[in-house]
Amino acid sequence: MSVAARLVTLSQGGVGGGPTQLMRLCFFDWAVCAIAGQDEPVVRTLISTCESHGPCSVFGGATYDPATAALINGTMGHALDYDDTHFDHIGHTSAVVMPAVLAVAQDQMMDLNRVLEAALVGSEAAVRVGLWLGHDHYQVGYHQTATAGAFGAVVGLARLLRLDREQTDNAIGLTATMASGLKGQFGTMGKPLNAGLAARVAVEAVTWAKAGLTSDPQGLENFAATHHGQGHESAWDDAEPWKIARISHKFHACCHGLHAMLEALAQQPIDPEAIAVVRVYTHPRWMSVCNKPDPATGLEAKFSYRQTAAMAIAGISTAAIARFSDDIASDPELRALREKVEVMSDDRLSEMQARVVLTFADGRTETREHDLDAPLSLSERETRLRAKATAVLGDARAAALWDVVSRGDLVGLFDV
Structure with a gap:
């Protein structure tokens, strides 16, 4: 047929x-x-x-x-x-x-x-x-x-x-x-x-x-x-x-490829001052879609793991459309924070999953995961x-x- x-x-x-x-x-x-x-x-x-x-x-x-x-x-x-x-x-x-x-x-x-x-x-x-x-x-x-x-x-x-x-x-x-x-x-x-x-x-x-x-x-x-x-x-x-x-459905005002990471980061508040390194693991296909490392505009920020991770860690709502502005992309504190974010592909993850490994200044590590395919009534x-x-x-x-x-x-x- x-x-x-x-x-x-x-x-x-x-x-x-x-x-x-x-x-x-x-x-x-x-x-x-x-x-x-x-x-x-x-x-x-x-x-x-x-x-x-x-x-x-x-x-x-x-x-x-x-x-x-x-x-x-x-x-x-x-x-x-x-x-x-x-x-x-x-x-x-x-x-x-x-x-x-x-x-x-x-x-x-x-x-x-x-x-x-x-x-x-x-x-x-x-x-x-x-x-x-x-x-x-x-x-x-x-x-x-x-x-x-x-x-x-x-x-x-x-x-x-x-x-x-x-x-x-x-x-x-x-x-x-x-x-x-x-x-x-x-x-x-x-x-x-x-x-x-x-x-x-x-x-x-x-x-x-x-x-x-x-x-x-x-x-x-x-x-x-x-x-x-x-x-x-x-x-x-x-x-x-x-x-x-x-x-x-999207509950963050940015590319959907970023959402599993953002949901993982939102599980518990994070002290930005305590963070040494943030390693984000995602499915390989997202690396060419929403991995703009140094966004210069609010529009580009919607396609950036590093920028949105920095925003989430700093307590800035990624659900608010107005937050994705040119000013947010050039904010010096967020730019410094996003330098601590590393993004890597992992083909063991599905396109709806993300894993985030947080390394703190005192040497502690914490792993968080999220799957967007988890049932939602x-x-x-x-x-x-x-x-x-x-x-x-x-x-x-x-x-x-x-x-x-x-x-x-x-x-x-x-x-x-």
């Missing part, structure tokens, strides 16, 4: 027993990130180049056609790099799937329940395509959030619009000729733009396929062949019906996500957003 055929089957399959409440939390968290990111320079710059017209709202008030709304909201939701991550997918699923599905749902005047159903299917597809493409695709330099994410968004839109098999096949093929995104953009405005472009690609591909545009039926296979895809058949196993159920996840929303948006706005999402009110979403 071709990959496209598998994705068509997923788009038309049942969702009974699927993690629908988890998807509501994912939508809520993505909306928090988008609202918080609406004034970021990348968003303001992008909006200044787009003509406002159409039925689809973006956070901040303007309306656009579906493809442009997906582009803007997609960039907005990933601008702060505070959105959810799936480590099988090797990227951010909601960043691309949510804005694409939301834009088309607005255009078709559908409710939030339809959005969540489509987002569930699309997010699952993104994870499985990410698994199928494999680590080589990511390690060679492709941004899987944007590549696998675009295909996932197309599958979600096929579900939303009830496309037939031929239309879905064509939409997947058209996406194969447009999907893109490079890791080289990490630490720049190009990274969140990758997510917005992927969301726009999905909307355009589905719109064109629905209108009758055809494409290569082996488009996705050809994409893998030319983009270092490994074609892992294990991506399609049924041992885990919903791989999206292992989505990981739905109620615990909701509590932490709502606390994150409050920290990011304030009490009133966070409560209003939770109410709107709980009621499924798409119209009220943009009034928060």
